[in-house]
Amino acid sequence: MDPLHSLIKESLNQKPIGYSKNFEWYITEVGIAALMKKQNEIISSLNPIKEALDLDLDLSKEERQIINLDEKQILLFYS
DSSP states (O other): OOHHHHHHHHHTTSOOSEEOSSEEEEEOSSSEEEEESOTTSOGGGSOHHHHHHTTTOOOTTSEEEEEEETTEEEEEEEO
């Protein structure tokens, strides 16, 4: 397994830092991970930046990467 995927998978076993309408939010060793609650949605149709602001997370200037892991969609925000 890819080392990045391993780090994220470990983080998803921890308690989330918060919840928004479409995501569960986690701290990882590489950034903030937004796990989609409904896997049949398309991430690009949602507004995770706005949802993050509801949790006092300003991720607007962060890089982002979509990761598919164990049939889950995760949006990773990192610097």
